[in-house]
Every structure is written in structure tokens, then in C-alpha cells.
Amino acid sequence: MMRFLTLLCLLVALALPVRAVEPGEALKDPALEARAREISQELRCLVCQNQSIDDSHAPLARDLRLLVRDRLKAGDSDEQVLDYIVARYGEFVLMKPRFGPDTYLLWLGPGLALAIGIWILFAMYRRNATAPEVPSLSSAEIARLDAIVKDHER
Amino acid sequence: MIAEIGHFALVLALGVALIQMVVPMMGAQRHDAAMMAVARPAALMQFALILVAFTALLWAFLTSDFSVSLVAENSHSTKPLIYKISGVWGNHEGSMVLWVAILALYGALVALFGNNLPDALRARVLSVQASVGVAFLLFILLTSNPFLRLDPAPFEGRGLNPLLQDPGLAFHPPFLYAGYVGLSMAFSFACAALIEGRLDASWARWVRPWTLAAWIALTLGIAMGSWWAYYTLGWGGFWFWDPVENASLMPWIIATALLHSAIVVEKRDALKSWTVLLAIFAFSLSLIGTFLVRSGVLTSVHAFAVDPARGVFILGILVIFIGGGLGLYAYRAPALKAGGLFAPISREGALLLNNLLLAAACVAVFIGTLYPLFLDAIGGPKITVGPPFFNLTFVPITLPLLCMVPLGPMLSWKRADVLAAAQRLMAAAGLAFVAGLIVLGFWHKGPWLAPLGMMLAAWLVFGAFSEIAYRLRLFRIPLRESLGKAWHLPRAAWGGALAHAGLGIVLAGIVGMTAWRIEVVTALKTGESTQVGDTVLTLEKVGLREGPNYEATTGIVKVEQDGRFVAYMLPEKRNFPVEKQEKNEAAIRTNFMSDLYVVLGENNGQGAWTIRAYRNYLAPWIWIGGVIMAFGGVISLSDRRYRVGAPLRARKLRLNAQPAE
Numbered sequence: 001m002m003r004f005l006t007l008l009c010l011l012v013a014l015a016l017p018v019r020a021v022e023p024g025e026a027l028k029d030p031a032l033e034a035r036a037r038e039i040s041q042e043l044r045c046l047v048c049q050n051q052s053i054d055d056s057h058a059p060l061a062r063d064l065r066l067l068v069r070d071r072l073k074a075g076d077s078d079e080q081v082l083d084y085i086v087a088r089y090g091e092f093v094l095m096k097p098r099f100g101p102d103t104y105l106l107w108l109g110p111g112l113a114l115a116i117g118i119w120i121l122f123a124m125y126r127r128n129a130t131a132p133e134v135p136s137l138s139s140a141e142i143a144r145l146d147a148i149v150k151d152h153e154r
Numbered sequence: 155m156i157a158e159i160g161h162f163a164l165v166l167a168l169g170v171a172l173i174q175m176v177v178p179m180m181g182a183q184r185h186d187a188a189m190m191a192v193a194r195p196a197a198l199m200q201f202a203l204i205l206v207a208f209t210a211l212l213w214a215f216l217t218s219d220f221s222v223s224l225v226a227e228n229s230h231s232t233k234p235l236i237y238k239i240s241g242v243w244g245n246h247e248g249s250m251v252l253w254v255a256i257l258a259l260y261g262a263l264v265a266l267f268g269n270n271l272p273d274a275l276r277a278r279v280l281s282v283q284a285s286v287g288v289a290f291l292l293f294i295l296l297t298s299n300p301f302l303r304l305d306p307a308p309f310e311g312r313g314l315n316p317l318l319q320d321p322g323l324a325f326h327p328p329f330l331y332a333g334y335v336g337l338s339m340a341f342s343f344a345c346a347a348l349i350e351g352r353l354d355a356s357w358a359r360w361v362r363p364w365t366l367a368a369w370i371a372l373t374l375g376i377a378m379g380s381w382w383a384y385y386t387l388g389w390g391g392f393w394f395w396d397p398v399e400n401a402s403l404m405p406w407i408i409a410t411a412l413l414h415s416a417i418v419v420e421k422r423d424a425l426k427s428w429t430v431l432l433a434i435f436a437f438s439l440s441l442i443g444t445f446l447v448r449s450g451v452l453t454s455v456h457a458f459a460v461d462p463a464r465g466v467f468i469l470g471i472l473v474i475f476i477g478g479g480l481g482l483y484a485y486r487a488p489a490l491k492a493g494g495l496f497a498p499i500s501r502e503g504a505l506l507l508n509n510l511l512l513a514a515a516c517v518a519v520f521i522g523t524l525y526p527l528f529l530d531a532i533g534g535p536k537i538t539v540g541p542p543f544f545n546l547t548f549v550p551i552t553l554p555l556l557c558m559v560p561l562g563p564m565l566s567w568k569r570a571d572v573l574a575a576a577q578r579l580m581a582a583a584g585l586a587f588v589a590g591l592i593v594l595g596f597w598h599k600g601p602w603l604a605p606l607g608m609m610l611a612a613w614l615v616f617g618a619f620s621e622i623a624y625r626l627r628l629f630r631i632p633l634r635e636s637l638g639k640a641w642h643l644p645r646a647a648w649g650g651a652l653a654h655a656g657l658g659i660v661l662a663g664i665v666g667m668t669a670w671r672i673e674v675v676t677a678l679k680t681g682e683s684t685q686v687g688d689t690v691l692t693l694e695k696v697g698l699r700e701g702p703n704y705e706a707t708t709g710i711v712k713v714e715q716d717g718r719f720v721a722y723m724l725p726e727k728r729n730f731p732v733e734k735q736e737k738n739e740a741a742i743r744t745n746f747m748s749d750l751y752v753v754l755g756e757n758n759g760q761g762a763w764t765i766r767a768y769r770n771y772l773a774p775w776i777w778i779g780g781v782i783m784a785f786g787g788v789i790s791l792s793d794r795r796y797r798v799g800a801p802l803r804a805r806k807l808r809l810n811a812q813p814a815e
Contacts, residue, residue: 095540097538
């Protein structure tokens with residue numbers, strides 16, 4: 001059992017995760033290949049519907065995968081590879097849009113919505129807390145109420 | 155002839171829906187019982203007519219009547235029976251007929267089983283429901299008539315997109331629609347209550363079962379869609395944050411929030427205004443989902459209709475109903491009197507926090523889905539919003555929510571003692587911690603977040619057990635008494651706990667799948683082997699096989715474990731000559747702890763085939779958990795306080811008991 005577990009852990013560590021990547025596409029250097037895969041998942045296949053080039057079997061996605069690997073082999077940093085591709089294909093190719101004037105609302109919107117929600121809850125709570133206590137019924141009122149209820153039940 | 159009957163029935167249904175929309179509402183405003191009484195027969199009639207239309211369409215598909223243009227475009231005589239049936243809704247026009255059929259079905263159910271509703275409320279609900287029906291029947295008749303004829307009729311149809319020829323996808327749309335459209339009931343109840351200006355605990359009791367039914371269908375529909383994506387799209391993903399998936403996720407999130415807030419209205423008469431707003435939003439998001447999918451503004455496999463006239467029409471429906479609902483809300487909601495007060499730390503407070511986080515999570519999905527369209531519309535650059543965005547926004551919002559799920563049911567109403575509640579959860583927390591440690595021991599090489607994720611999943615499951623144990627006073631009173639209590643515990647409590655546990659199981663599946671999956675891609679000649687984890691796969695043979703309406707290239711893959719033969723797996727590539735498309739059929743072998751997933755790829759021309767093989771740990775749990783959640787919903791739905799007519803019977807019993815006093 002223990003041998004099985006060690007083997008399993010070892011395999012998890014060694015297995016190069018690949019998806020649409022064809023055999024032969026992968027780079028020899030595992031560290032470089034891992035970076036290529038990381039970058040591939042951030043890039044959109046331009047002719048597909050919402051798939052990353054890492055997931056897509058389209059020929060264009062394959063071209064882009066090879067391009068990413070070429071740039072990495074040429075010694076580019078991750079950021080440089082992304083810049084290189086964006087310069088050719090536009091911001092559309094990025095799965096994760098860059099933070100900028102065009103996307104302030106996109107990136108800040110959800111947090112803003114949460115903040116507004118929390119603020120409304122606080123405002124409501126404070127209003128409720130400062131609201132005057134509802135005066136409780138006097139004993140005479142309670143007696144009258146009981147009489148009405150009894151009357152009604154009969 | 156039969157197609158014409160179907161068309162005629164749709165026109166008649168529109169007429170009946172118009173009457174159902176106008177007369178009962180006027181009756182309710184004028185306190186005219188006779189006019190209000192029109193609502194029930196009209197709702198039943200409307201459903202019967204739409205059923206006739208649907209059956210006519212089904213008949214056209216079953217008999218392969220290619221003189222009907224829709225059948226010619228979407229069917230083929232050699233298609234297996236099940237896909238002839240599912241072909242009815244595997245296209246734009248037919249799916250809209252299914253949409254109105256389900257809408258009318260809900261109306262008919264209210265008419266049949268709504269005996270316990272006050273007459274005026276029932277009349278108004280059915281009237282609002284009919285107005286939705288009018289809008290969509292008009293849409294069908296004016297822009298998407300399914301019964302158009304072709305002259306001359308072709309000899310053969312063009313077939314159905316092979317991706318849609320799949321048992322999982324055959325029943326995915328009906329469930330999804332039953333969910334989407336079911337939320338129209340919540341909307342109708344909300345509008346009726348706003349028009350009436352009265353909303354009390356009994357309203358929540360009436361609206362909850364409908365919302366719950368819609369939620370169950372939506373849960374199953376989403377699970378089915380995700381399962382389909384998992385085994386069909388050929389790389390084993392289960393959720394892609396695709397706009398069409400998001401379109402179904404948003405109503406689900408808000409329906410979940412609505413289910414929770416309706417509890418507060420029912421039990422404590424608080425949060426009324428917010429609950430009504432949620433009911434309006436839930437259906438609005440269903441409509442937005444329909445718009446996104448049906449108008450073709452999104453390019454996606456789901457968008458069969460790329461026709462601007464239809465898009466504009468649905469947009470019009472959208473504006474009228476969302477605008478109308480929100481306008482009514484703005485006008486009437488201030489009249490709703492706020493109910494019971496509560497301290498921030500209480501069951502109500504916890505449910506409110508649940509609602510806040512769910513609403514914020516929905517906003518994240520909404521912005522992420524629609525922002526590219528919005529930016530494009532205002533002339534900005536084209537951008538893509540992909541999974542990284544949702545991982546950075548949706549996930550951080552839902553994590554605290556998941557952490558709090560077991561705590562909520564332990565808090566008492568009005569004012570709660572957090573320490574006492576936490577004490578009741580000590581055992582669950584301890585067990586979750588141990589589970590996390592065990593996972594860490596097994597998988598210390600994986601991502602460091604994974605054991606934490608599994609800990610959270612275990613916390614949800616054990617937390618649900620703790621809740622039941624606490625309610626049964628398990629181990630604190632004799633076991634026999636506990637079992638007696640179990641029998642009398644409301645089914646809603648069982649259902650809620652089950653749904654929460656199911657959520658934990660889904661989470662475990664997602665964590666296992668994303669953190670530890672093993673992936674191998676390699677080219678194999680026949681006779682060669684590869685290793686996936688501890689499993690050895692050997693490609694024995696690749697051959698051709700004749701399917702009913704396709705030709706398949708089938709790989710025979712031998713699976714061995716520890717030198718022992720386990721099974722043969724048969725991944726296929728299917729070629730559909732009629733549709734001229736190819737589809738990959740992955741072979742999946744599950745042992746409920748993990749899936750072995752094998753895909754046959756291309757031949758490289760030198761006798762070797764690309765084989766993609768995956769070991770997906772805990773993957774089946776995602777869908778098992780989803781089914782458990784839905785099952786929890788079903789249990790909760792069978793709670794006696796929602797059972798049809800239960801309040802009425804109780805009232806009668808009380809009346810009968812009176813003379814004895």
C-alpha cells in the first residue's frame with residue numbers, strides 16, 4: 001500500500017498535465033513547458049467559443065500554442081509573451097482582461113456591490129437599533145384583547 | 155393537417171391567455187367573484203391547447219413529416235427515436251413551444267391545486283402568469299412559427315447537430331426550462347402580492363413550494379448540462395464559465411437566495427420587501443438568460459437563432475416584464491409593513507448574510523457575463539472575460555458563505571448565542587480538521603489549497619449531520635427517543651440538511667478534480683501501452699463500427715491495474731454523414747472515487763493514434779452531490795406544511811373540533 005502511495009505521489013509530481021496539446025508539441029524542458037501551459041490557459045482560442053488555446057483542438061489554437069513555446073524558447077518572460085501576442089491579436093485574446101480604464105467597472109463591480117450591500121445592512125441595522133421601542137401593552141389592554149379573542153372564538 | 159391543428163391551437167391558446175390575463179385581474183380589482191372564477195378554467199384550457207400544439211409538433215418529428223420546415227431542418231428519418239423526440243426542443247422554435255408549454259403547465263397546476271389560495275390572490279397570480287404566456291405566444295406566432303410548411307417537401311431532413319444527439323442533452327433543456335419557467339410562479343406571486351398590497355407569512359408559504367420546485371429542476375438541469383460537457387466535449391472540463399452556463403447559474407443563485415429569505419418571511423414575517431425583490435430578480439434573470447441564449451447575442455453552441463428580429467422582440471419582453479415588475483415594486487413596496495425585529499446575530503441575520511453574499515456572487519457572474527457585450531455596445535474594445543475573472547471574484551465571495559453554511563441552522567431566531575452554536579459544531583469542526591489532515595497526508599505534493607478545500611467540504615457534510623444530530627438530541631437522550639424524534643422532524647429540516655451536505659460533496663468533487671487530476675497525452679501504435687497513475691492502458695486495436703446514424707472509429711483499450719486485467723474501454727470518434735460532423739465519444743470508467751477518462755484522437759499517419767487519458771479524482775462526486783442537493787429539495791417539498799390543501803384541512807379540523815369545547 002505504501003509503495004503504491006509513494007508511486008502515486010511521484011506520478012502526480014511528474015505527470016506533465018496536457019490537454020489539447022498534441023504529443024510532440026510539448027517542450028523538452030519541463031519548467032518551460034509548465035510556463036507555456038500556464039500562459040496557454042490565459043489565452044483565448046480566437047475561432048472557438050470561450051475556450052482557451054490549451055483546451056482547443058482548432059488549428060489556430062495549435063499555431064498559438066507553438067508561438068507561445070517559440071517565444072519562451074527565445075527567452076521571453078511570461079509577461080513579454082503575453083504582450084507579444086496581445087500586440088498581434090489584441091486584448092480580446094486575453095482570458096483575464098487587463099485592469100484599466102475600460103475594465104475598472106468589471107474588476108471593481110462585484111466588490112463594490114458587496115460593499116454597498118454591507119453598507120445598506122449597516123444602515124438598516126442602525127435605523128432599527130435607534131428606532132423607538134414599541135411600547136408593550138398595558139395589563140388593561142391585554143385583558144381587553146383576551147376578551148375580544150374569547151368573544152371571537154365563541 | 156396535424157401541423158395546422160397545432161398552429162391553430164397556439165393561436166387559440168393566445169386568445170385564452172389574453173382572457174386569462176384581463177378578466178380575472180379586473181374581477182379581483184372589482185371583487186367580482188364570477189370574473190375571478192374565469193382564471194381557473196382559462197388556465198386549464200390554455201395548457202390543454204398548448205399541449206395540443208406541442209403534441210402536433212412531436213407528431214411531426216416522430217413521423218418525420220419533412221413538409222414541416224422545422225422538421226426538415228432538424229431531423230432525419232434514420233435518427234434514433236429518442237433524438238426524434240428531443241429534436242422537438244433541440245432548435246429555437248420548438249424550444250420556445252416547450253417554454254410556453256411548461257409555463258402553462260405551472261399555471262394549470264395552480265388552477266388545479268391552488269385550493270388553499272384566497273380567490274383574489276389566485277386570480278391575480280394566474281392573470282400575471284397569463285401575461286407572460288401572452289408575450290411568449292406572441293413571440294412564437296410572430297417571429298418563430300414552428301409549423302411553417304415547405305413546398306415542395308424534401309425527401310430527407312438535414313439531421314440534428316451531433317453534439318445534441320446525446321441522452322444527457324436530450325433531457326437537459328426540459329429540466330432547465332422547468333426551472334427557468336418555474337421562477338415565473340415566484341414572479342407572479344410577487345406581482346400579485348404587490349398589486350394586492352398584502353404580503354404575510356402565508357404568502358411565503360404559498361410561494362416557497364413553487365420556488366423550490368423550480369430550484370430542484372434548475373439544479374438537475376445545470377448538473378445534467380455540466381455532466382454532458384464533462385463527457386462530451388472531450389477534455390473532461392465540467393464548468394467553463396461560458397455565458398450560456400452563466401445564464402442558468404444566475405437564476406439558480408437568486409432562487410437559492412429566495413428560498414432562504416422566504417423562510418424568514420414565513421417564520422418571522424421579516425425581510426418581506428427584499429424577498430419580493432428577489433422573486434422579481436429571479437425571474438428577470440431567467441428572462442435575461444432566455445434573451446442571451448435565444449437572441450444569438452452570444453456566439454455559442456446554444457445559439458441556434460441568429461436573427462435580430464427575434465432578439466429585439468425578446469428584448470422588448472424583457473424590458474416590459476423586468477421594468478413592470480420593478481416599477482410595481484418601487485410603487486408598492488413601501489406599503490409593505492416591516493415585520494419582526496431581530497438582532498444581527500440570529501438565524502435571520504445569518505440568512506440575510508447568506509442573501510447578501512449570494513446576491514454579490516450573482517452580481518459578479520452578471521458583470522462578468524455581460525461586460526464584454528456592454529463594452530462592445532458603447533464602442534469600447536472587444537474583450538474576453540474568462541475563467542480567471544470568475545476565479546478572482548466569484549470564488550472569494552462564495553468561500554465565506556460556504557464556511558458559514560453549517561453555522562446558520564444552529565442559530566436561534568431573533569437573538570442567537572454564537573458560542574453555544576459553535577459548541578454544537580465542535581464535533582463537525584474536529585472531524586473536518588481530521589479529514590483535512592488525512593487528505594494532506596495522502597496528497598502533500600498537490601496544491602496547498604486542496605486540503606483546505608477538502609476540509610471545507612467535510613465541514614459542510616459533517617455540519618449537516620451535526621444539525622440533524624442536534625435536532626434529534628442524538629447521544630443526549632436515549633437512542634430510541636432520538637429515533638422517535640427523527641420520525642417527527644419536519645421533512646424541510648431533513649431536506650435542508652441533505653442539500654447542505656450535497657453542496658459539500660459537490661465542493662469535494664470540484665477540489666479533487668481541479669487539484670489532483672492526472673493527464674497523459676501520447677501517441678500509441680496498436681499494442682503499445684501508457685501509464686496513467688497506477689493504471690496501464692494498452693491500445694489493442696482500432697476498428698470501424700456502424701452506428702444507427704453514424705460511423706464510428708473505435709479504439710479498444712485494455713485497462714490493467716497492478717498487473718491484473720480490469721476492463722476494456724472503447725473510446726470512439728463518430729462521424730455523422732448526414733450532418734457532416736464528427737464527434738468524440740470519450741470512454742469513462744468510474745469507481746465513484748475517480749474516473750478513468752480515455753479519448754481517442756487523430757491518427758498521425760504513421761500508424762499511431764493520439765490517446766488522451768485522464769484520472770479524474772472525485773469527479774463523479776460533482777454530479778452525485780448535485781443530485782443529493784436536488785433530492786434534499788424534493789424531501790423538503792414533501793413537507794406537510796406545503797402539502798396541497800394542508801392548511802385548509804387543518805382549518806376544517808379546528809372548525810369541527812369547536813363544538814366539543
